[in-house]
Amino acid sequence: MSVISDLDAVAQPPNTTRSEARKWANPQVLIWAVVLFLCLTPFILIFAVSFGHKVEGAGWVWGFSFANYQRVFVGAEWPDQVTWLYLQRLYYSLYYAVIAAVLAVVTAFPFTYLMTGLSRRAQSAWLVFLLSSLSLSEVFIVMGWDVLLSNRSGLPMVFKETGLTDWLKAVGWFDVLREWGLANPRNVKFKTSVLATVLTMSYLVWPYAVILLYPPLSRLDRSMVEAAHTMGAGPWTVMRTVVLPAMRLPLVGTILLLFVFLLGVYVAVTVFAEPAKQTMSVSVYGAVRGNTLNAPFGAAQAIVLLVTAAIFLVLGQWMNRRTAS
Amino acid sequence: MILRSLSNLFLALSAILLALPIVVVCGAALNSGRTMFFPPKEPTLSRFYEFFIAEPIWVTALGNSILIAFGSAALAVLLAWPVAYGLWAKGGRASQVLAGLGSMPFALPPIVFGVGLGFLWTFLGALGAVWAGIISHATLFLALPIVTISIGLQSIDRSHLDAAATMGATSSVIFRTVILPQTMPYTISGFFFALVLSFNEFIVMFFVSASAYSTVTLQIFNSLRNGYTPTMAVAAITFIVVSLMVFSAVARWGDLPRLMGAEPAKP
Amino acid sequence: MNGLSLTGIYKDFGSVRAVENVHLDFAQGELTALLGPSGCGKTTLLRMIAGLELPSGGAIRLNDDDITALPAHKRRFGMVFQNFALFPHLSVRENIVYSLVISGTAKADAMETGERLLDLVQLKGYGDRRISALSGGQRQRVAIARALAQEPDVFLLDEPMSALDAKLREDMQVELRLLQQRLGITTIVVTHDQREAMTMADKIVVMSQGKVEQVGSPQDIYHRPENAFVADFIGRANFFDGVVENGQLRIADTVLNTTPAPAFLNGSGVRIACRPELPCLDREDVEGSRLNATVTFVRDLGPARDIHLKTAIGPMIVEYAQGEDQQQYRVGQETVVTLPAEGLHVFPEEKAVL
Numbered sequence: 024m025s026v027i028s029d030l031d032a033v034a035q036p037p038n039t040t041r042s043e044a045r046k047w048a049n050p051q052v053l054i055w056a057v058v059l060f061l062c063l064t065p066f067i068l069i070f071a072v073s074f075g076h077k078v079e080g081a082g083w084v085w086g087f088s089f090a091n092y093q094r095v096f097v098g099a100e101w102p103d104q105v106t107w108l109y110l111q112r113l114y115y116s117l118y119y120a121v122i123a124a125v126l127a128v129v130t131a132f133p134f135t136y137l138m139t140g141l142s143r144r145a146q147s148a149w150l151v152f153l154l155s156s157l158s159l160s161e162v163f164i165v166m167g168w169d170v171l172l173s174n175r176s177g178l179p180m181v182f183k184e185t186g187l188t189d190w191l192k193a194v195g196w197f198d199v200l201r202e203w204g205l206a207n208p209r210n211v212k213f214k215t216s217v218l219a220t221v222l223t224m225s226y227l228v229w230p231y232a233v234i235l236l237y238p239p240l241s242r243l244d245r246s247m248v249e250a251a252h253t254m255g256a257g258p259w260t261v262m263r264t265v266v267l268p269a270m271r272l273p274l275v276g277t278i279l280l281l282f283v284f285l286l287g288v289y290v291a292v293t294v295f296a297e298p299a300k301q302t303m304s305v306s307v308y309g310a311v312r313g314n315t316l317n318a319p320f321g322a323a324q325a326i327v328l329l330v331t332a333a334i335f336l337v338l339g340q341w342m343n344r345r346t347a348s
Numbered sequence: 349m350i351l352r353s354l355s356n357l358f359l360a361l362s363a364i365l366l367a368l369p370i371v372v373v374c375g376a377a378l379n380s381g382r383t384m385f386f387p388p389k390e391p392t393l394s395r396f397y398e399f400f401i402a403e404p405i406w407v408t409a410l411g412n413s414i415l416i417a418f419g420s421a422a423l424a425v426l427l428a429w430p431v432a433y434g435l436w437a438k439g440g441r442a443s444q445v446l447a448g449l450g451s452m453p454f455a456l457p458p459i460v461f462g463v464g465l466g467f468l469w470t471f472l473g474a475l476g477a478v479w480a481g482i483i484s485h486a487t488l489f490l491a492l493p494i495v496t497i498s499i500g501l502q503s504i505d506r507s508h509l510d511a512a513a514t515m516g517a518t519s520s521v522i523f524r525t526v527i528l529p530q531t532m533p534y535t536i537s538g539f540f541f542a543l544v545l546s547f548n549e550f551i552v553m554f555f556v557s558a559s560a561y562s563t564v565t566l567q568i569f570n571s572l573r574n575g576y577t578p579t580m581a582v583a584a585i586t587f588i589v590v591s592l593m594v595f596s597a598v599a600r601w602g603d604l605p606r607l608m609g610a611e612p613a614k615p
Numbered sequence: 616m617n618g619l620s621l622t623g624i625y626k627d628f629g630s631v632r633a634v635e636n637v638h639l640d641f642a643q644g645e646l647t648a649l650l651g652p653s654g655c656g657k658t659t660l661l662r663m664i665a666g667l668e669l670p671s672g673g674a675i676r677l678n679d680d681d682i683t684a685l686p687a688h689k690r691r692f693g694m695v696f697q698n699f700a701l702f703p704h705l706s707v708r709e710n711i712v713y714s715l716v717i718s719g720t721a722k723a724d725a726m727e728t729g730e731r732l733l734d735l736v737q738l739k740g741y742g743d744r745r746i747s748a749l750s751g752g753q754r755q756r757v758a759i760a761r762a763l764a765q766e767p768d769v770f771l772l773d774e775p776m777s778a779l780d781a782k783l784r785e786d787m788q789v790e791l792r793l794l795q796q797r798l799g800i801t802t803i804v805v806t807h808d809q810r811e812a813m814t815m816a817d818k819i820v821v822m823s824q825g826k827v828e829q830v831g832s833p834q835d836i837y838h839r840p841e842n843a844f845v846a847d848f849i850g851r852a853n854f855f856d857g858v859v860e861n862g863q864l865r866i867a868d869t870v871l872n873t874t875p876a877p878a879f880l881n882g883s884g885v886r887i888a889c890r891p892e893l894p895c896l897d898r899e900d901v902e903g904s905r906l907n908a909t910v911t912f913v914r915d916l917g918p919a920r921d922i923h924l925k926t927a928i929g930p931m932i933v934e935y936a937q938g939e940d941q942q943q944y945r946v947g948q949e950t951v952v953t954l955p956a957e958g959l960h961v962f963p964e965e966k967a968v969l
Contacts, residue, residue, distance in 0.1 A: 054430045055446060061487040062449045065464025072467055134362050137355045139610075147599045150608055155591035156366055158541075160548035160565040163584040166576050167369025170376055177372070229366070238609025258351055280455065287457020289551060290569065304459045311463050312555065322467075325460045332456065510667050511700035513687035515714035515765060521688075525717060529704045 066329070073322035083318045091323035109306065113327065116302040119217075119292065120285035123224035124278050130225075131232035132274065136266065138233070139241040146241075157230035165290045168223045172213040172295075182211050220295040224288055228281045235280060239273040272343055279339040283332045303328050370588060377581035399582040405567065406579065410586075413547055413563040415478065420485035421543035425535060427486065428493035436501040447498075451491035461488060462555035469556055476560030484556045485546040492545065493538030496607060500534025501527070503606070533602040540594045548587060617678055618643040618801055619664070619769055624673035625825075626659055633659045635825040637673070641769070646795050646802040648812035651822035652848065657805045658773055660822070664803065665771050666690040677768060693762030694771040698778060699754050701746045707757050708733070708742035714765040732760040735794070752783050759791070763798070770795070770802040776811055788814040809849050813837070821845050843962040846888040853931040855887045856964070864961065866928040871904040874956040884964035891934040893958035896922065896950050897942065903955040910948045924952060 075086045093099070095113075098106035138149050171177040182188045188210050191197040200206040204216055213219045243266065251261045267274075292302050303324055310321030377395055399406045431450050435443040453461045465484045466475065474480040504527060512522045550565040557566060564587070568580045598604055619641040626634040634656040641647050649657040662668040664675065666687035675683045682690060691714070701710050708729045709716075715725040733739050736756035741749070749757065755775060762770060775791070776784040792815040795802050806812050812819050813833040821828045821836060821844075829841045840846035847854070857866035862876040864887060871887070879885060895901050896908075911930070912923035922933045922944050933952065944950065 050430060051434065054427070054434070057427065058431065058446060058450050058490075061483065062452055062490070065453075065461055065468050067464075068467040068471070069460065069464045130362075133358065137359055143605055143610075146610070147604045150604045151592065151595040151599050152363070152366070154544075154595045155588060156370070158544040158548050158591050159370070159584075159588060160550060160568075162550060162565050162568045162572070162580075163373060163548075163587065164369055166568075166580065166584060167373040169576065170372050171369060226366075226369070234608060241605065241610040283455065283457065287459040287551070289459055290572065293572070304457065307459055307463060311466065318467075321463060325463050328457060329460055505698070505700060507696045507698060507700040508702060510662075510665075510687070511694065511696055511702075511761075512713070513667060514665050514690075514692055514694040514771075515717070515761070516688050516691045517714075517717050518688050521717050525713070526702060530702075 069322045069325050069329075072319050073326050075319040075322075077317040077319060082316075086319075091320045092327070094320060095323055095327055109303070109324065112301060112303045112306050113331065115296070115300050116286050116304065116328065117331070119220055119224055119288075119296075119302060120282045123221050123285050124228065124281040126221065126225040127229045127232045127281055128236070128274060128278050131229055132236060132270075135233050135236040135240050139237065139243070140245075150237075153230045153233055157234065161227060161288070161290045164227055165223060165294050168219070168226070169214070169294055172219050174207075174210070174212050174214065179210050179212060215295055215297045217296070217300065220292060220300075223291045223295055224285055227288065227291060228284060231284065232277055232281060235277040236270075236273060239270060243269060271346070275339055275343055279336055282335060286328055286332055370584075373581045373584045374588075376576075377578050377585055395578045395582045398579050399586070403579070405562075406564070406583070409562050409564045409567045410583075412478065412561055413565070416481050416485055416553070416563060417543045417547040419479075419482035420489065420546045421539045423482060423486035424490050424542045425493045425497075425539045427490055428497055428538060429535070431490075432494050432497035432501060435498060447494055450494050453488050454491035458488065458549070458551045462552035465552060466555035466558070475556065476558040478561060481553060481556050481561075484552055485549065486542075488549065488552055489542040489545050492541040493535070496534045496538035496541065497531060499607060499609075500531035503534075504530050534607070537598050537602050537607055540598055544591050544594050547590065618645075620676045621660075621664070622674050622676070624660070624663060624670050624675065626656075626663060626668065627671045633825055634663070634670075637827055639820060639827065639830065641801055641803060643801055644799040645817045646792065646804065646815055647818045647820060648816035649803060649805045649820050649822060650809060650812040650849075651807065651828075653807055655822045656825040657807075657822050661771055661773055661803060661805045664769070665692050665694050691765050691767055692769040692771050693765060693767035695755070695758045695762050695773065695775045697774040699758040701754055701757055701761070703746050705746070706742065707738065707744045707746065707749070710746065710757055711742075711760045711764055713761065718765075728764060732764055735763075736760045751779050752787065755779060755787060759794070763800075768801065770800045772802070772804045774805055774807070776806070776808070784811070785814075791815060821848065823848070840888070840960055843886045843888060846960055846962070851891050851932070851934075852888040852960075853891060855889075855928050855931075857885055857887055857928075859883050859885055859961075864959070869904075869906065869928050871928075871954060871959065872956045873959045873961060877961045879961070879963070886962045886964055888960040888962065889931070889954060889958055891921070891932045892936070894931070894933050894952050894954050896933060896944070896952055898953055901953045901955060903953040903958075906952050906954070908950050908952045910944050910946055910950060912946060913944055924950070926952060 071085075072083070073091055074088060075083050076088065076090060077083045090099075095109045098104060098108065100106070138146060141149070172179070182191075188197070191200065191211070197206055197211075200211060201208075203218075205218060206212055247265055247269075248261055251265045256264065286302075287304050288302075289304050289308055292305055296302070307321045307324045307328065310317045310324060378392060400410070401407065428450070431443075431447055435447050465487075469475040469477070469480045469484075472480075508526055508530070509522055512526050517525060548565055550563065550569045553563055553566045554569060557563075559570075562570065564583050568576075568583060571577075571580075595604075598607070621637055621639045624634060624637040625632060637660060639647075649660060651657050659668060663670050666682075666685055666689070670683060673683070674681055702713070705713065708726075711732050712720075712725040712729040715728060720728075729742065730739075733742055736759055738753060738756050738760070741753065746754065746757070755778070758775075772791075776787060779787060788811055795815075804812070804815060816833060818830065819833055819836050820830050823844050829836060829845045831839070836845060836849050840849065843854070846852045855866050857864045857871075859865075859877050859879040859881060860870070861881065864871040864873055864877065864885065866887070873887075877885065894903075906926045906928065908924040908926045908931075910922055911925050912921075914921040914923070918937050920935045920937070922935065924931050924933060931952070
């Protein structure tokens with residue numbers, strides 16, 4: 024029940040309400056049309072294009088075949104030959120995204136909890152810092168981590184200069200690192216590695232995690248926590264029995280949103296992941312505008328990526344609703 | 349007591365880790381050579397001169413970045429207002445669906461939306477047009493002003509509208525004299541959020557620009573294979589400074605915690 | 616007639632009837648208080664008078680013109696809201712002259728009216744302040760000045776004192792009443808505080824569950840309650856349940872005299888109310904029904920003293936003003952309480968269900 028509509032209802036005798044409604048309807052129809060056109064048609068187009076096929080030298084043409092989807096799931100030569108190449112890319116998309124999202128939320132949660140306990144002024148300062156970091160382009164963040172992790176400068180240099188590398192060799196842990204792909208014969212190396220990829224991706228969404236966890240945590244009733252303290256619960260017990268149960272829904276929701284966002288990460292993966300462990304978004308890019316130039320195939324992969332994201336979102340929703348009831 | 353210092357340690361550690369790559373990039377901007385080192389070798393400020401004045405590639409890109417950021421942020425606010433207003437004044441399922449649709453591009457992987465927009469502009473013959481780039485970013489970041497304006501509208505005390513009505517204000521006068529001025533800080537915040545994110549975005553821009561023009565971040569993205577140069581680090585510094593300034597301004601003149609979803613401050 | 620009148624007004628929210636068949640007249644220049652517990656429909660009634668809510672049925676007339684369907688912005692009844700609803704983005708002066716500015720009054724005239732009103736509510740020199748820089752009492756004055764700026768036909772106040780602290784509240788009640796009398800403006804105040812209503816009102820309308828229970832002067836309402844709800848809600852009362860027998864009241868084995876004799880059939884159940892200041896203790900010279908009593912508790916409030924008693928007809932409280940009683944009472948003490956025959960209000964039993 025809104026005051027505005029109430030006032031309008033009072034202002035208009037019944038016989039003029041219809042012309043009033045028509046006057047109202049026009050801008051409404053316009054805004055619907057604009058939003059539908061801009062926000063929905065791109066996705067519809069991807070879907071439509073994904074059934075077309077590539078023409079050598081002339082781009083692509085419309086069509087209706089599932090060949091592109093077949094290629095994603097079992098390879099172009101199926102049934103004679105099966106390749107899991109693109110499913111493997113999808114697997115790495117999910118693999119990186121899940122680990123990075125969980126890592127970001129697990130570390131951002133205690134941070135946000137502590138931050139929301141600060142004064143409003145201090146919170147403002149932190150938010151400025153976080154938002155600046157959040158809005159910072161992926162290219163700059165990757166640039167920073169690239170310098171930090173590259174073999175000629177940054178951390179590997181620090182390891183070598185401080186003698187940490189020699190110490191690692193001496194105690195024998197260096198071989199373990201080599202087994203994990205985190206060292207070459209002379210020094211530790213982080214490029215290229217799963218570790219560097221996941222860490223950078225996690226860093227990328229960490230401010231988002233804080234921003235998403237901020238509203239529910241700042242609205243958390245602190246007197247509830249104090250009540251638990253007066254009943255003899257220590258800090259960890261309070262966290263386990265009061266805060267975490269109240270935060271379960273926001274936590275799951277945040278992980279899901281970050282996960283969907285991370286499915287689309289491109290630069291961090293191309294820079295830090297090994298060529299054999301690239302993701303589907305890299306492959307979408309390659310197909311649409313990169314070397315392979317097969318727009319319908321890229322579109323099909325984009326749809327697979329979207330559907331995967333949708334499945335996870337629906338699953339998460341369903342899990343949340345089930346445990347809530 | 350121990351717990352308290354542990355907490356502070358954790359907060360400080362988070363701050364350091366969050367700032368680390370940014371500091372490294374800033375330091376690298378001082379390199380005099382063509383490659384990035386940290387700590388910088390033979391520190392110099394000549395990279396700043398290159399970025400802002402000497403090299404036409406960067407100067408043009410910066411101009412495009414600014415044009416697209418301001419244009420798309422303004423357009424996003426204009427589009428977001430009726431959506432948010434409908435949601436607040438009328439409510440109902442239809443308004444929620446509209447707001448959801450408007451927020452969808454921001455929530456989904458940008459690479460997918462970029463590919464779709466690339467197709468769309470190809471069909472309309474606008475691929476590579478700067479105005480198409482502006483509309484693309486406005487759509488991508490529409491969610492931000494929708495959210496901030498909605499928060500602003502929700503913060504209006506409904507009794508203010510009743511009070512204005514009893515003093516002779518019609519709905520349009522109420523809109524002009526009460527609703528608009530009271531939501532202005534939130535509208536401006538939404539504008540700046542969209543502005544800063546558009547400034548930094550490159551994936552969608554990559555697909556809709558079709559190499560016809562380039563923005564700063566897109567330029568860096570395009571030269572990724574050739575490695576990073578200290579001039580790019582100068583760009584990074586510029587962008588960080590812009591973000592810090594914008595968000596500090598929002599925090600100074602608006603209620604940033606409230607905007608981010610905290611309870612309204614106690615008076 | 617001159618003034619405001621409501622005939623057969625009712626309001627439904629969905630299936631809930633918030634206001635039920637209200638007939639009321641508000642005479643020109645009178646101050647009427649709508650008094651009742653929260654949720655009794657008094658604010659809804661006020662909002663319908665302001666034009667902020669459309670009645671589901673009935674008619675509102677001002678000086679014989681039907682204004683039922685007239686929207687709030689055309690009625691222009693000045694209204695003071697519970698939280699004052701002052702615009703934080705405007706200064707004190709801008710708030711006060713808001714109605715003049717939006718109706719296109721010349722700037723100089725509006726400013727002049729603004730100064731006059733600031734003076735009227737004793738806020739001279741505060742015109743350029745921000746609303747956030749004012750105290751609660753000052754905010755209320757601004758809200759009053761703002762509502763009066765358009766020289767309204769009817770002045771409405773919704774719980775105007777609820778945002779003020781207790782001390783300030785009493786002062787403002789007197790001040791507001793004096794201001795209203797000076798301006799001679801038809802005024803309606805919604806309140807749940809009977810002291811506030813009695814301090815300010817010419818006429819009190821007691822409401823409960825959407826219905827008007829009684830309309831009358833403060834003295835009428837207090838001394839001649841028409842039903843058990845009013846007797847209970849206004850002031851304090853001791854209640855007893857009994858039956859009518861041969862023109863007398865019987866409660867358990869005790870028989871009480873009452874004048875005038877109860878107008879009920881023999882044997883009908885009744886609810887009896889008695890204000891605590893009317894009975895007396897150990898007084899041979901007062902006429903009335905005498906009962907043996909035991910003191911169970913004594914509450915000394917300074918200006919008055921409550922003596923809690925246990926009697927054959929149930930517990931009761933007797934209130935003595937300072938200096939009125941000669942004797943000190945202690946818990947456990949035996950005494951005799953006299954209930955004067957004219958001090959008992961008799962209501963039908965079904966009204967007893969509160």
